[in-house]
Amino acid sequence: MFDPALAGDFRIAMRRIASSVTLVTSRDSHGNPHGMAASAVIPVSMDPPSMLVAANRSSGLHPVVQSTGHFCINLLGESHLDLLPPFSQSSRRSERFASDEWREGTSSLLYLTGAPAAIFCELDHHVDYGTHTLFIGRVTGVRLFDQDVDPLLWFNGASAGVSREAAIA
Template identity: 50%
Template sequence: MTITSPGLKEAMRNVPSTVALITSRDQDGKPHGMAASAVISVSVDPPSVLVAVNQTAGIFPVVRSTGRICINFLGKHQEHLIEPFSRSDMREHRFAFEDWSDAHHASTDRLPWLPGARAVVFGEIDHEVPYGSHSLFIAKVSRVCLPSTETTERSPLVWIGGKSASLSYA
């Protein structure tokens, strides 16, 4: 069997993954963001996460230069946020939807985050591994915001086969 990029992409579409919005701010304070399903925990000691970012994404130079990210893990009720954060032609509308907050992070930087997300993780980039079309950013976790009970009772947003799916608790 020959391995091809389209074949791998199709195979990975059949693996369920949690959807997150990755956010940051550039040096001028402008918010940037993207939808991502390539986010994983790396270690609990030190607390760290890995985010894969396409090097052509608008947020890529921002993350690289500022070294700060916020990962907003979405609930099913926030599915409407995927489209603006996935399409470059909707870039100017990304932060117009939902109730975004600004959080002090590290020094004086403020990162946009979603209080209604299932979980929010703030991190500082510790290591970058360029690989092919993407860079893998490993961030040390500096802060975690856990949701209210009301939010945790809502289903997480899971993506499979190019569309959202629901999970049920046993």
């Protein structure tokens, strides 16, 4: 039974978990790129290397991943803050891949060249739960970039950053 008060409190509690911001990309069967901003992304296993992405079933990316079975997780740095609005708002969908920083990688998936890392996955398993599908992908490739990038985080409903120096101290 849906409890609006519990749902509201839960949403506030989840916003207080700092998490990395990623752009998850894929291509549909016609080769058109699709993507979404996601913070519900976690590693699952090192053997086999695998990642989990939680995608709302109403998102434009959801049917693409479900039908093609491929996706790429682009970790973001603070310099990528300007990419969040296009990848978070469907009204700005046409701006998502306008940057010249996008390149084609494994399985023709687009990756962001300036991202700290891009992780290419082949869909291995999926579980529907509530409003979302948990896509578990087996890692098929990784591109590592500049390690001196401060990560872009999501906290309390907004972007946040943490400097590497502050994290080490």
